[in-house]
Amino acid sequence: MRVVWFITGVVGWALPGSVGAAEPTPAEVFEKRIVPIFKSPNPSSCVQCHLAGVDLKDYILPDAEKTFRSLRDQGLIDLDAPEKTKIVKLIDMGGNANGPNAVNAKLRVAERDAFVAWIKACAADPKLKDAPKLDEKDRAQPARPVEVIRHARKDQVLESFERNVWAWRFRCMNCHTEVTPQNDKYRKEYGDRVAWVKKGGPADTLEYLIASKLLDPAKPEQSLLLRKPLGEKHEGGTKFVVGDDAYKGFRTWIEDVAAIRADKYAAVADLPPADTGPQRFGTDLWLKLTACPPEWGDKFLQARVFAWDAKRKAWDETPVAVSDRVVSGKANLWQHSLTLLTSKDSERAKAWRTGKPSLPDGKYLLRVYVDGNGKLAKDWQAVLGEADLAGQVEFQAKWREGYNAMTAVDASKVRK
Ligand code: HEC
Ligand code: HEC
Structure with missing residues (x-):
């Protein structure tokens, strides 16, 4: 019904003055095409990139004329070029998404067609063009400030995901990485759920995770994605300790x-502090500390590796690699894969990204920090500092990938 009616409308506009049914008024087009978007319980196509903070509905008022004035006064409507109008451009931002966004693409086309049809109808109505300005407080616009809208954008969430989650994925490899022999084996036994690290990379993994049950939106700290690696009924064993x-x-x-998803950030002050730390890159480079002193046994140890700066003839001030884990007291041994660090805009960051x-x-130079009295268990945000420094030692490294090619350091040589 709606489709037939719409086609008549298009023909009417394409051939002005042609015979046929009277063209629908802007209010009629609004009622038929825009109101359903406004009333829909589902998010608009914007959700493809904006996890919160903005929705097409935010720009719509129940009243047709007021919606027009609101959009016009915000510069979002251009009556001379309805298809190039800013509100249509916002809808168009999704581009020609295929694959996982195909459903969204359909929705977007419907929204776009509806707005173009309505704006064209408005353009044909001289009364609307001259309608008075709408009071600023009556305008329809997102309730959240632009900073919050930006923070909730998927590309921003992805950047944070890469730094905070993807960088540590080597602790979960290859058990959880799709299309690896180990994952295939587990998949046969436990089902597809074990394949949550997607072969397509961080963006696909993020898409999967935010739609999965591994995140608990009401009690985030209780998310399975945290509890499993802490060793709670986890076939993969203990991969995290609280605070590492x-x-x-x-x-x-x-x-x-x-x-973000609960729309809890209302004002700029609610946003978490910006992460000014380095970029992190997970690797399969391993460091091993042998002959660990007994007093480190079963304690949490953090290794920070510093590179030599030949120009300054000094060790770098910030570590180039880190890793942490509990020392095996039985074997006097500590070993783990390294995560490399570099500043966001460095040449290294560029090279490591691609x-x-x-x-x-x-x-x-290796600096060793030991959490002697369970500081992290008490406060997961605590950071080991100079008081926890167990000592340091210089070592030669020939970095090779893999568990069987670890760089070994004799921990009995670590000195304050
Ligand atoms: C394909 C991804 C994508 C889709 C879909 C999308 N946006 Fe955006 N949006 C972005 C990006 C990226 C930016 C930042 C652009 C820039 O800074 O130039 C942005 C910026 C914005 C801003 C400006 C906020 C600021 O930073 O000043 C608004 C408002 C906005 N979008 C609204 C919408 C609305 C409404 C929709 C749906 C009709 C939508 N967007 C759909 C990606 C998208
Ligand atoms: C040695 C292999 C192995 C490693 C390493 C491993 N896991 Fe697992 N994990 C499994 C297996 C097998 C299962 C399925 C059985 C179970 O639930 O324990 C599983 C289940 C899970 C689940 C539940 C998945 C679901 O949908 O029910 C999560 C979440 C998880 N692991 C997170 C992690 C994280 C995070 C890491 C890395 C920090 C990790 N695992 C490292 C083997 C591993």
Whole structure:
């Protein structure tokens, strides 16, 4: 019914003055095409990129004429070029999405057609053009400030995901990575749910996770994505301890997503502090500390690796790699994969983003921090500092990938 009616409308506009049914008035087009968008209980196509903060509905008022004036006065409608109008451009931002966004693409086309049809009808009505300005307080616009809209954009959430979650994925590999022999084996036994690290990379993994049951939006700290690696009924065993770097990253991201989705950020002051720290890149480079002193046994140990700056003839001030884990007291051994760090806009960051993150062979400084009295367990946001420094040692590294090619350091040489 709606489709037939719409086609008549298009013909009417394309051939002005042609015979046929009277053209629908702007109010009629509004009623038929815009009101259903306004009343729909489902999010608009904007949700493809805006997880919260803005929706097409935010620009619509129950009244046709007021909606027109509201959009016109905000510069969102151009009567001379309805298709190039800003509100249509916002709808068009989704582009020609295929694949996982195909459903959204259909919705977007419907929204776009509806707005173009309505704006064209408005353009044909001289009364509307000259309608008085709408009071600013009556305008329809998103309730959230632009900073909140930006924070809730999916590309921003993805950036945070890469830094906070994706960077630590090597702790979960390959058990959870799609299309690896190990994952295929687990999949046969436990089903598709174990394949939550998607072969397409971080964006696909993020799409999967935010739609999955692994995140608990009401109690983010209780999310399975945190509880399983803490060792709670987890076939993969204990991969996190409360307060380690990966836990901090996962939890920070999970809490943020939960707050975004619950629309909890109302004002700029509600947003979490900007992450000014380095970019993190997960690797399959391993560091091993042998002959650990007994007093480190079963304690949480953080390793920070510093590179030599030949120009300054000094160690770098910030670490180039980190890793943390509990020391095996039985074996006096600590070993784990490294996460590399570099500032966001460095040449290294560019290279590591597109290629494989790696480090040159050579001399490095290892600083060892030990959580002697369970500081992190009490406060997951606590950071080990100079008081926790167990000592340092210089070592030669020949970085090679893989569990069987670890760089070993004799921990008995660690000195304050
Ligand atoms: C394909 C992804 C995508 C879709 C779909 C999308 N947006 Fe956006 N939106 C963005 C990006 C990216 C920006 C930032 C653009 C920029 O800064 O130039 C943005 C910016 C905005 C802003 C400006 C906020 C600011 O930073 O100043 C508003 C308002 C907005 N979008 C509304 C909408 C509405 C309404 C819809 C749905 C009708 C929509 N967007 C659909 C990606 C999208
Ligand atoms: C040695 C293999 C292995 C490693 C490493 C591993 N896991 Fe698992 N994990 C499993 C298996 C097998 C299952 C399915 C059985 C179960 O629920 O324990 C599972 C289940 C899960 C589930 C539940 C999935 C669902 O949809 O029910 C989550 C979440 C999870 N793991 C998170 C992690 C995280 C996060 C890491 C890394 C920090 C990790 N795992 C590391 C083997 C592993």
